[in-house]
Structures are given as C-alpha cells and as structure tokens.
Amino acid sequence: DGGITQSPKYLFRKEGQNVTLSCEQNLNHDAMYWYRQDPGQGLRLIYYSQIVNDFQKGDIAEGYSVSREKKESFPLTVTSAQKNPTAFYLCASTVDRTNYGYTFGSGTRLTVV
Amino acid sequence: GQQLNQSPQSMFIQEGEDVSMNCTSSSIFNTWLWYKQEPGEGPVLLIALYKAGELTSNGRLTAQFGITRKDSFLNISASIPSDVGIYFCAGLPGPNFGNEKLTFGTGTRLTIIP
Numbered sequence: 678d679g680g681i682t683q684s685p686k687y688l689f690r691k692e693g694q695n696v697t698l699s700c701e702q703n704l705n706h707d708a709m710y711w712y713r714q715d716p717g718q719g720l721r722l723i724y725y726s727q728i729v730n731d732f733q734k735g736d737i738a739e740g741y742s743v744s745r746e747k748k749e750s751f752p753l754t755v756t757s758a759q760k761n762p763t764a765f766y767l768c769a770s771t772v773d774r775t776n777y778g779y780t781f782g783s784g785t786r787l788t789v790v
Numbered sequence: 791g792q793q794l795n796q797s798p799q800s801m802f803i804q805e806g807e808d809v810s811m812n813c814t815s816s817s818i819f820n821t822w823l824w825y826k827q828e829p830g831e832g833p834v835l836l837i838a839l840y841k842a843g844e845l846t847s848n849g850r851l852t853a854q855f856g857i858t859r860k861d862s863f864l865n866i867s868a869s870i871p872s873d874v875g876i877y878f879c880a881g882l883p884g885p886n887f888g889n890e891k892l893t894f895g896t897g898t899r900l901t902i903i904p
C-alpha cells in the first residue's frame with residue numbers, strides 16, 4: 678500500500694545535539710512538507726519542497742534544515758539552534774503543488790531531555 | 791504566519807448528539823479544507839470546499855464554505871465513538887497557483903462521553 682512513513686515514532690534528544698527525522702513516501706508525490714504541532718496550536722509549516730533538489734522555508738524554519746535529494750525522501754534535521762524543539766512533527770505530501778489534499782505521515786514525537 | 795480561529799476549542803458530547811464547529815479568518819480564503827486527527831496520528835482529509843456558499847457532505851459530515859469567504863463550518867450528525875479526535879480547518883488565501891501556503895486552524899478537540 679502507498680503511504681508516508683515517518684521514523685522514528687518517538688525520539689529523545691539531549692540539549693545541544695542535532696537529530697534527523699525521516700520521511701519517506703511511495704506515492705510518487707512531487708510536493709512534500711514538514712509541520713510542527715504543539716498542544717493547543719494548529720500545524721505550523723517548517724519547510725516544504727515542490728520538486729527534487731529544491732525546498733523553501735516555511736513560517737518557522739529557524740533551527741531546522743532539510744534536503745530533497747530523492748523524490749521519495751524529505752528528511753528534517755532539528756539542529757541545536759532550535760531553542761524549543763520538543764513537539765510533534767508531521768510530514769505530508771501531495772501530488773503536486775496545486776493540490777492541497779495532503780497525505781500525512783503518523784508523526785514523530787521529539788522530546789528534549 | 792497567520793492562523794485560523796476555530797471554535798469551540800473542545801467539546802464534550804454524548805453519543806448520538808450532533809456536533810457543530812466553525813473556523814473564522816480576518817481575511818478571505820478561496821479554499822477551505824477540514825481534517826481529522828486521531829491521537830498519535832497525522833491528520834486525514836475529510837472534506838474540501840472550493841466555492842463560496844458550497845455545501846458538501848461526506849457521510850455524516852457536512853461542511854460549508856461561508857458566503858463571506860471568511861469562515862467555514864463543519865457539522866457531524868449522530869456522533870459515534872470513532873468521531874473522537876481533533877478536527878482542523880485549513881485555508882488557502884489566494885488563487886491556487888501552487889505557491890500559496892495552507893494555513894491551519896487551532897483545532898477543535900471532540901470527546902464523547904459514554
């Protein structure tokens with residue numbers, strides 16, 4: 678079955694460490710997105726990519742980095758510069774940049790310890 | 791970035807009751823979407839609305855695109871236990887040329903009391 682796989686489901690990070698969250702899709706979708714979700718808030722866009730080897734900053738990109746070397750993969754690195762990284766991270770994809778019926782992954786919960 | 795205002799923030803209802811929630815914006819949106827998120831999962835698209843005044847149903851769910859383009863409504867009839875979750879609205883402010891970013895609401899948490 679096609680879908681989006683995020684891993685790991687739970688991740689613990691020590692302060693000052695970089696961590697990378699994985700997002701893989703086998704839907705042949707062009708566009709991929711990373712969102713951050715905090716309790717009581719909506720989803721906030723971190724980065725998005727509409728095509729391989731290209732990506733754009735979202736509303737809260739500071740302290741994060743991404744790459745899009747393959748169509749199927751859009752990993753997110755949470756760097757030590759992100760001051761409040763504890764959150765639920767969601768990856769999404771869609772057929773192309775004009776289609777907003779996103780397919781979401783099941784998320785990664787990152788906790789700083 | 792802008793966020794949409796959803797209300798209520800949370801709802802506690804009994805099984806079988808109808809549910810209404812809404813989403814408002816200070817600016818015009820040209821597309822409205824409604825998603826549902828279950829605990830520990832990603833949101834799933836329920837209904838998409840593309841035209842002011844449009845009323846669209848998906849089973850027991852009905853959503854409307856407000857005539858002012860600044861609001862949208864979601865109704866759930868005869869709620870059942872599997873309706874539990876967080877419901878998000880999302881909007882697209884401009885013409886859909888692919889460069890606009892989707893804005894999400896703050897969510898309405900639905901709990902069903904046994």
